Amino acid sequence: NHPHQQHQSGSTPGQISPRSQGLSTRKELYERDFPVYKQPVEVGCFSLDSERRFFNDSRQMRYYVEPDRNPNFDLRDGYKDRFIKRDDSVKEKLDHILRWIVANRSKLNSRVTPASSCALDVDFVTWRGHLTKLLTTPYETREGWLLAVTRFRGTLYISEVETEAAHRERENRTERHEEMMYWGYKFEQYTCADNIHSLPDPGGVVNTNEAFCTVVQTRLADHRLLFSGEVDCRDKDPNAPAPPACYVELKTSAEICTPKQRSNLHRFKLLKWWAQSFLPGVPRVVAGFRDHEGVVVSTETFHISKISHLIKNEYNCWKPTVCMNFCCDFLSFVKHVATEDNPSVVYLFSWEPHRDVTYSIHRDSHYSFLPHWYVEEITS
Numbered sequence: 389n390h391p392h393q394q395h396q397s398g399s400t401p402g403q404i405s406p407r408s409q410g411l412s413t414r415k416e417l418y419e420r421d422f423p424v425y426k427q428p429v430e431v432g433c434f435s436l437d438s439e440r441r442f443f444n445d446s447r448q449m450r451y452y453v454e455p456d457r458n459p460n461f462d463l464r465d466g467y468k469d470r471f472i473k474r475d476d477s478v479k480e481k482l483d484h485i486l487r488w489i490v491a492n493r494s495k496l497n498s499r500v501t502p503a504s505s506c507a508l509d510v511d512f513v514t515w516r517g518h519l520t521k522l523l524t525t526p527y528e529t530r531e532g533w534l535l536a537v538t539r540f541r542g543t544l545y546i547s548e549v550e551t552e553a554a555h556r557e558r559e560n561r562t563e564r565h566e567e568m569m570y571w572g573y574k575f576e577q578y579t580c581a582d583n584i585h586s587l588p589d590p591g592g593v594v595n596t597n598e599a600f601c602t603v604v605q606t607r608l609a610d611h612r613l614l615f616s617g618e619v620d621c622r623d624k625d626p627n628a629p630a631p632p633a634c635y636v637e638l639k640t641s642a643e644i645c646t647p648k649q650r651s652n653l654h655r656f657k658l659l660k661w662w663a664q665s666f667l668p669g670v671p672r673v674v675a676g677f678r679d680h681e682g683v684v685v686s687t688e689t690f691h692i693s694k695i696s697h698l699i700k701n702e703y704n705c706w707k708p709t710v711c712m713n714f715c716c717d718f719l720s721f722v723k724h725v726a727t728e729d730n731p732s733v734v735y736l737f738s739w740e741p742h743r744d745v746t747y748s749i750h751r752d753s754h755y756s757f758l759p760h761w762y763v764e765e766i767t768s
């Protein structure tokens with residue numbers, strides 16, 4: 389049962405160390421041709437309302453309204469008195485995606501397969517944000533991750549577990565950090581309208597429970613993926629291309645005053661922005677640049693397809709192919725390791741910077757994350 393022999397096509401075996409049974413994250417090992425990544429197709433969407441209730445529709449969709457050339461958005465406005473913050477100690481795991489699957493199962497079983505093999509016709513179900521973390525792993529030097537995996541009816545479900553370090557970070561945030569987390573949502577309020585005919589309402593309440601999520605299907609080499617990601621807004625032109633091509637991702641970032649700051653944006657932030665939007669096929673990111681007082685003084689649109697050219701001039705920069713090949717090899721590794729098809733078994737993959745990816749196996753533990761209602765629904 390040597391991992392080299394089981395390793396599937398599309399990746400070289402060198403990354404798996406036989407001694408540690410781990411997967412290397414060294415970037416040099418992933419510099420090969422860009423793997424096949426099929427154009428992501430939106431298969432559905434869902435909304436979470438101001439109380440975090442699930443709706444199988446696009447009621448929380450918002451529409452992008454291009455800001456002035458010289459915006460003057462005060463991102464601190466409303467932090468004290470018009471802000472309802474989602475309780476981030478509540479771990480929702482994959483629950484919203486699973487609810488979407490239950491409500492839309494007929495869209496997923498297109499092929500005729502024996503009832504026992506692959507009930508969903510996909511290999512992996514996860515959040516887009518978890519895949520973003522995988523894409524950026526070969527370049528990450530600060531934060532590790534924990535990913536719980538369960539094989540159920542042939543499909544591998546991947547759900548993040550908060551690390552000790554992330555838990556401590558969350559419980560010990562400074563007041564400044566808490567406020568800066570609000571700035572991103574406030575920028576959304578300045579640039580998004582509720583319908584194509586209305587304008588943004590900066591006087592309203594910011595409620596971070598609300599979300600619009602796209603559900604996309606795609607394939608990375610031989611891995612069939614189904615994942616969901618939160619989408620900030622869409623182009624309000626009714627003639628804009630179909631989703632996900634009409635979607636717009638919004639970001640805020642510190643104002644750029646020196647060539648060194650621009651270089652750092654390219655080398656570190658654009659990696660995260662590219663990975664997050666490339667995965668679901670969102671074509672552009674609009675960045676609001678803010679000063680130290682939290683006032684947005686300019687905006688800039690980054691086209692995802694142009695980012696790889698933008699960064700080519702940077703010394704020692706990240707490469708999209710390394711990100712995609714690492715993710716692909718990690719998914720192959722997961723397929724080989726997580727072999728027992730059992731909703732209460734969790735294979736816990738863990739990674740810390742400068743280390744290999746390792747795993748441990750947990751039966752009927754607090755790591756189990758597929759809810760009974762889901763297991764029942766899919767089994768029946």
Ligand code: 0WD
Binds near residue numbers: 480518639
């Ligand atoms: O419970 C959990 N462990 C997680 C829940 C982990 C990751 C995600 N979620 C779910 C939530 O249901 C949320 O609606 O996150 C959804 C968004 O998922 P995603 O698109 O896969 O996440 P990601 O790409 O990391 O983040 C997209 C946006 C963020 O925007 P910026 O511009 O900052 O990247 O979703 C928000 C945030 O606005 N966001 C979250 N919202 C709710 N819960 C979370 C989170 N844990 N993380 C980011």
Ligand code: CA
Binds near residue numbers: 620637638639
């Ligand atoms: Ca955003």
